[in-house]
Amino acid sequence: MPLNYSKWDMLELSDDSDIEEHPNIDKKSMIRWKQQSIHQKRQERQQRIAKLRAEISLNETLRPRIVSLLDSLKTLPPKEATSKFSSLVSQLTNEPSPDKPNTGAPNQPTYDVMLLHLLEQVAKEAKDGAKDGEDTDRLASRLTERLEFHNGKLDHRTEECGTLIEQEEKEEKSKITSEHIHEGFSSGFVNKAGENILEEKPKPASSKKKETTIEVLNPESSKSATVESDDDEDLPMATPIAKEFTNIRYGDFDGALRFIQSNPSIMAESNTDSLLLEAFNSEIDGKKVKAKVCVEKGLLIQYCRKLGRDGVRLFFQRMNQPGEAGKKALHLFQSDVEATYQRMATRVKEMAAEKASSSAGGEGEEQIQLVAEGGASVSFNIPEGPPPEEIRLEGEGTEGLDPVQVRAYLMQQWEIFDSFENKMKDALKKESLDEVNKVLGSMKLDEAEKVVGLMSEAGILNFQDGGAIRDETGK
Template identity: 30%
Template structure:
């Protein structure tokens, strides 16, 4: 069997005794400089890799906490830093902090980092003129920050891969390991290899009857958690689990032991999201059912995460499932565990009910058409001109009659001469009713237009224009009066219009 020596081509030697240098350069000094440069670059590369790995791990731990907050906590609690702190300490290890060779030992734990983030977001809200105590505002800021972290993490992963490749191109003697004094296990890591292994197992099982005298032992392919890129996508197995009866914990335990791959963060959240759909369909019983089942997945997954196993370890997951049901749900001597679990389910159910109610109200408000009074010209504004209620002038009495046809609420709003209060009344009524109000307001000539003058020159110009217009009107009146006088003087005496016609 030929031996592949190509891997030795990548070795970066730090002491090259055969190197050729310029006659004016000391060979020993050159080799020393080269050694120092190689070691410095290698140390910096290893340090950059360690920093990147620590940074990516830290972002992952922070995102895990932020994501759980966004799913589990209401807007009001999200704006209360004490509620956020209590939730974090109740659901995560408050002493857990970043680990790594270059990590500052004084760095705060992950929970404190998240609390500092919320404090920073409140300050950002104040700077932008928004209410920092409004949970919906804080939720929006958190989502924007979460997107930034995702972008930074993606960039860090790309940089890390580049460092890995660069390290492979400059391997040192420390990276070379002989294959003659150590054993190795050929692990099937790719999906294609796992599929082939599964097919081989099926063939072996089919041929067992033909090979009674021999036993075939094949490695089992690793079972993976169900994790879709689409966070809303629900696996058929998870959907079936959501239909299991509330309180039938024996059935739930049996199902999870047979379908461990659904116990993933993505499937748990996707199942929880379906509760919104059922609640919006006015099916609270079904909504509570899927929340209950999703919470089972959540509790078990949190316990499994403490083992820090990135893949689905069947034996470990089996132990976690059995331990959870035994100590939390089956323990008759200490019912506090089941009580706490059911309280958590009820809290999330109430949260979803309230959120759906708010969403429905927002949809109703967005779907209603109404009339609002507003000037379309920036140089003018609308003003309220009430009729003279004590006047005996027929025109004013006509306006008062139209005003009295309006409902009392609209009359009171108009009397304040505040256009915002008038618009508030318009917003409360239907479009057809608002149009009727507007017709009466137009009939009473209540809404007028007032010009806005930006400076003193505009005022003087308008004043001069008004004076000129009055002078012109006076001149026209004088000319008309003179024409009538002249006509009277030129008219022959003793003649009547009747005589002229004749």
């Protein structure tokens, strides 16, 4: 029986190990730009679909009111019809209802305001088309005619939005992505009475640890060192959007909701870890208020994600719910934030005490040394200067790359290199790992860590098939 592999044609991959890179751009950057391009297009498509659905919902809300007014204009005598039209305009002007679409946008007009603008436009068109001296019968007829015209345009726009949604969804389903993953089979369960959906159950601590024994370069200081690390990868650094999210004051749920609606990418799972890391660093720097805000925003993202696809709406609905239920949900969330912050603050104090005790014991200063182990090779990518104003991308593997983004990356690479001290620049230009380690050994630990991070970020120094960073004491 022949196998059908046609379904694999629908796969949309954001990472390809066989990608052909540009000679002037490292492979990791090419893959990262390709990922960003695919994710950006997918996100823009989802935003267009959401906008079209919101427009359909708005039209379906306004249409019954327009049809009701049309029926009145057709059935009532001309004089009464004109009077009803005028009284409705007066009511919408003087006593508007506060109901409006829940878009979260600032200065969102209400349904009554939008209907009032339509009626004013209908009245203007009817009066502009009327001749001098026309009676009330003719005016009522023209009001009905113009209102029917705009109602038809509204129906046509609703059908058009539906067609556009079908096209966007068809395009979205033409590719298989991680969002299409669903459970084939699952066992059911029943929620216990009174169980709060915002209350998180503690996760069992992972017992998996990997231990690596490293032989240090200075045997007089220490014979061997043991490093323990979790199986998880290093926590990501906070993105500019995540840092902007922390500018919203503690407990401002309305501001947080508006920010999420304007920046849906903030709900990425990695932002929870990056914000908790930002909180840890802020606590170390003595910025306790910022640290607590970072913890709150990180847990807010985590709660919304755990509540499912509609988690954002459910979370903020619980936080703003009146009565005892809302107070209980708010108390649970704030208690979790406070407990997480206190654990982090306690750990920072312990680290400070350990550092002070280590210094009092007469131990030497820590140093960072870069070592290529197990036959690993080191490559240097030293920029010669800033990139030209215009960049032309040619060759296989450059499809879909934005020359502006490529130039921005090359400019960032040059600016990072240019920010190093002259002795570090000279060591990098020699393309010698020993020379680089000599300069790193003369730096303070935090300064050396920063330099190593910048070199990795800019792709100036790369380890292939392995590599390690060693901390040395007493050298």
